[in-house]
Amino acid sequence: MPIFGEASEAEVTRAILAGFTRDLNEYAETEVIVVGGGPSGLVAARELAKQGVRAVVIERNNYIGGGFWIGGYLMNTVTIRSPAQKYLDEIGCPYSQYSKNLYVTPGPHACSKLIAATMDAGAKIQNMTSFEDVVLRENNRVAGIVINWTPVQALPHEITCVDPVGLECDVVIDATGHDASVIKSLEKRGLAKRIGEGGMWIEKSEDAVVEHTGVAYPGVIVAGMAVCSTFGLPRMGPTFGGMLLSGKRAAEVALKELGRKPKK
């Protein structure tokens, strides 16, 4: 007696195809596209999905979570300063208090909980997909992004001459980390500018990142470390509270941009 039920190869292929095309069809035109599946991007997508907003996360890697898997220096304990530990409560991730305002949790636990919580809330995730460019509309407002498979980008152009596809949306959240890829693509056109990151000043940088999270260009909100390079803020050390709260702030700003009132 076999353990698994019968399914043909063609059936498996069609199931993959059906699921994927259903999702792609849905987010080809959506409300919010979050570029970057690190902690700030995931939190932004989760918070928006909780509000009933159609949000998709575009992640260039196969794995989701960005740097949230490990803390500093390849050690996988992540640190979070208060009050951001409350977000770990929200996603059901255990942690312990290290000192008065500092909390620690294993990176793999926190990261996997956050990914699951984001998807549980209803956000979609498209991994192995790279951001290539922005879609511009009237007055050069960003109205979507251009994507391609990451492997296509990884190979020489002569071998993989594959045109990208475009996704339309009302708001793009640039959560691409230090690269600030969305802002960078606007910079290439002379429409925006990345000021570059300042030196490390952890004590102030987390607050600064959260406070600067907002609309950096019409149609584009920056979140997480992309905020640092966009605004020339001091870099953060290996502490993630700022990422979580920046994602939360980005979702609040996106809701406002969408003209929606937050549900209680």
Added chain:
Amino acid sequence: MDSKKGSGDGGRREAWDLPREVYLYRDPSSVTLRLEEVSSYLKEILGLSCRVRDEFFAHHGRDLEVLAQDIASTRVRELARRFEPFEPVYGEVQFEARLLEEPTKRIPAVLYDAYRSLAVMRDLVPRQEATLKTLHIAFGHRLLGTFGEDGRYHARTVVCGFPSVVSTSGLVEAPAKPEGYYKLKARLAMAMGAIPFEAAKEPYRGQFLDYDDEHLTGVAKGYALQCAIYHIAKEPFCEDPSCRLFNAHRQSEMLTAQVTSGRLCMEHSALSSRIRDVITRGGEPDEQSRHRGRRNGHPS
């Protein structure tokens, strides 16, 4: 800045600019700053009757978008480079607009060029108040810096000018904290890869001013006095470490001058009482001032 050396009498009486109106502007981000007490202190020491106003930009600002653009254009982008005018990016302007709408927020980690910031503020003062007969002392949370001879920016506690600004963030960030604090912070950072700031501060608690510190109002009195003395006599600072006009570069010095001592030195005490006498007489110099002026060869 000039010290009292050689000019402790506050200069010639006729060179004083005695304000008829004094306005103190609130910093809504500082919950422990009680401006009414600062106002009473200036009345007690210099005889100045102050009026407390809302936050400076909330009081004088008009076009939010333009103001946000102007403020954003004073941000210091490179600490080790002299300021060069630049066009702020869209997000910087949006950020300033948000802060103008929510003045209870404190801005962290952003430095603004002090003199350019003052110029933006000066342009907002209405013509009838843009005179040396009016003293404006604005308390604000923005961190202001000036470019030093060592080729880098330095944060400031106070920037005397028109208007004068006392930075409540500057009072915390500009004077150096105890050396041990920085060493402990570095050690903890090495040990665990993240800094438990509260743990690093704990052994030095009380040796520096922190945000929302109970000593803030006491310290603010001394800095408001520096602004007022600068406006009147053009000499805000003193060399005596126990004088409230001492230009402190370390937190310990600031707390000694403003909290432990909390007084003026003899010379500045005498100067302040002369100013107070003149102000309470409605701006007319008394006989003593006239004689002093003649003795110094500067008839008043």
